[in-house]
Amino acid sequence: MGETQLPVSPHVLIFPFPAQGHVNSMLKLAELLCLSGFKITYLVPKNIHQRLLLHTNIESRFSQYQGFCLQSLPDGIYEGSVSTGDDVVKLCDSLNSVAVPFLRELLTPKSDWNNTKSPITTIIADGIFSVVIDFAQEIGVPILYFRTISACAFWAYFSIHELIEAGEIPFSGNDMDLAIKKVKGMEAYLRGRDLPSFCRATDIGNPILKILSKETRETARANGLIMNTFDDLEGPILSQIQIHCPNIYTIGPLHAHLKSRLAAANSNSAPNTSSNSLWAEDRNCIQWLDQQPSKSVLYVSFGSHAVVTKEQLMEFWQGLVNSGVKFLWVIRPDSIVDQNDEEGKSKSIQEELEAATKERGYMVGWAPQEQVLAHPAVGGFWTHSGWNSTLESIMEGVPMICWPYFADQQTNSRFVGEVWKIGLDMKDTCDKVIVEKMIRELMVIKKDEFLKTANEIAKLGRKSIEQDGSSYCNLDRLIQDIRLMSN
Numbered sequence: 001m002g003e004t005q006l007p008v009s010p011h012v013l014i015f016p017f018p019a020q021g022h023v024n025s026m027l028k029l030a031e032l033l034c035l036s037g038f039k040i041t042y043l044v045p046k047n048i049h050q051r052l053l054l055h056t057n058i059e060s061r062f063s064q065y066q067g068f069c070l071q072s073l074p075d076g077i078y079e080g081s082v083s084t085g086d087d088v089v090k091l092c093d094s095l096n097s098v099a100v101p102f103l104r105e106l107l108t109p110k111s112d113w114n115n116t117k118s119p120i121t122t123i124i125a126d127g128i129f130s131v132v133i134d135f136a137q138e139i140g141v142p143i144l145y146f147r148t149i150s151a152c153a154f155w156a157y158f159s160i161h162e163l164i165e166a167g168e169i170p171f172s173g174n175d176m177d178l179a180i181k182k183v184k185g186m187e188a189y190l191r192g193r194d195l196p197s198f199c200r201a202t203d204i205g206n207p208i209l210k211i212l213s214k215e216t217r218e219t220a221r222a223n224g225l226i227m228n229t230f231d232d233l234e235g236p237i238l239s240q241i242q243i244h245c246p247n248i249y250t251i252g253p254l255h256a257h258l259k260s261r262l263a264a265a266n267s268n269s270a271p272n273t274s275s276n277s278l279w280a281e282d283r284n285c286i287q288w289l290d291q292q293p294s295k296s297v298l299y300v301s302f303g304s305h306a307v308v309t310k311e312q313l314m315e316f317w318q319g320l321v322n323s324g325v326k327f328l329w330v331i332r333p334d335s336i337v338d339q340n341d342e343e344g345k346s347k348s349i350q351e352e353l354e355a356a357t358k359e360r361g362y363m364v365g366w367a368p369q370e371q372v373l374a375h376p377a378v379g380g381f382w383t384h385s386g387w388n389s390t391l392e393s394i395m396e397g398v399p400m401i402c403w404p405y406f407a408d409q410q411t412n413s414r415f416v417g418e419v420w421k422i423g424l425d426m427k428d429t430c431d432k433v434i435v436e437k438m439i440r441e442l443m444v445i446k447k448d449e450f451l452k453t454a455n456e457i458a459k460l461g462r463k464s465i466e467q468d469g470s471s472y473c474n475l476d477r478l479i480q481d482i483r484l485m486s487n
């Protein structure tokens with residue numbers, strides 16, 4: 001009789017795109033897999049590694065799991081801001097050229113690293129790194145893709161080829177409101193302006209458009225696709241994607257899913273979760289919120305990439321103040337740009353606004369967002385419609401005003417306003433009168449209506465992560481499949 005082979009303990013290498021929203025959700029996935037006893041190597045550039053150590057409790061949080069390793073990539077990764085498509089291209093190019101040679105060296109059977117760790121049995125890569133699919137196939141390791149965006153934005157990216165063939169893109173500025181017919185399943189509500197912002201390029205050879213179209217199509221080559229969404233939210237669009245990528249694991253909303261699994265693992269005692277922020281959180285705003293009436297505050301934040309000019313900032317501020325609604329506003333220190341401004345002046349504008357705002361609002365450089373959205377005083381969220389922010393708001397039943405900045409956000413905001421009916425889409429305007437009007441509509445005039453719909457969707461979200469819910473079952477299936485892949 002031959003020797004019985006012992007099952008190999010899964011060791012998963014997770015490789016996120018190094019930006020806040022991606023690092024955040026893929027770290028939540030990492031923790032969910034750690035809870036199942038998997039070893040995890042989490043691969044990030046050095047600057048992200050340092051910021052995680054500085055601003056989060058990642059070391060103490062993950063110390064309870066054996067075999068979690070935060071691994072730095074070598075130098076050479078673009079470290080500038082990522083607020084335009086060109087920046088995204090620079091970052092992708094640098095990652096592609098640095099990461100694969102590094103992975104090859106790291107994972108070679110004779111490397112020092114490999115000798116001290118168990119072999120990598122599965123790779124989970126952010127779904128815009130098809131070079132990693134080539135590499136994984138070359139070394140014979142299964143690879144899963146994780147797309148951190150919504151299914152609706154993913155599907156719009158997937159359809160770029162059809163949009164170009166049908167002449168629906170490129171479109172001129174005047175055609176922004178024309179109906180888009182070539183993203184199947186979205187014909188009833190998609191206009192040019194609701195496509196991901198990079199589709200606004202006047203030249204179809206534009207590098208970012210080409211990268212996103214190609215990389216999204218390549219998803220079909222991975223062994224499976226993990227998505228941070230839930231079936232009751234995006235079912236019809238997921239069915240379209242499934243025609244091309246049959247093996248989809250919808251396991252979101254990950255932040256809430258992790259919290260509930262941690263609570264179950266800790267016998268329902270308060271789980272030791274924390275954010276994965278790359279900026280220092282100002283927690284004083286929670287005490288300020290504690291003093292505000294229920295559902296009275298509008299939380300305002302445009303995420304980690306969006307930048308605004310001084311003029312835009314002033315329109316926002318005047319609209320906010322004129323609305324008469326109290327607000328908690330996140331203004332990242334690096335988020336105000338003004339070419340005509342001398343360096344450092346933007347900071348003083350922020351300080352001026354802060355001083356003038358004391359009566360009505362509170363400003364911070366970075367907030368503990370999940371906690372803010374869960375606070376009873378928060379009744380609305382003026383957001384840039386990043387996918388993590390959208391899901392965090394959905395799960396707390398907080399209606400939104402959407403001011404999408406770039407990328408997938410243009411599509412998410414359309415779904416919030418037109419499909420899920422849990423907010424208002426303010427895209428492509430920046431006018432104090434509209435700001436004031438929308439805030440009053442969301443927070444005063446149609447408050448109850450919006451809260452009702454938002455609560456109904458939040459209920460569906462909660463159901464999906466309960467035992468036997470769709471995301472719960474899909475996570476179990478993912479864990480099981482990774483175990484099978486490891487043997």
Ligand code: UDP
Binds near residue numbers: 366392
């Ligand atoms: N976030 C935060 N504090 C802030 C602003 C944002 O913790 O003041 C977090 C937020 O909870 C979310 C992430 O940063 O998880 C932003 O991701 P999202 O996908 O919404 O947008 P991105 O920053 O990628 O544009």
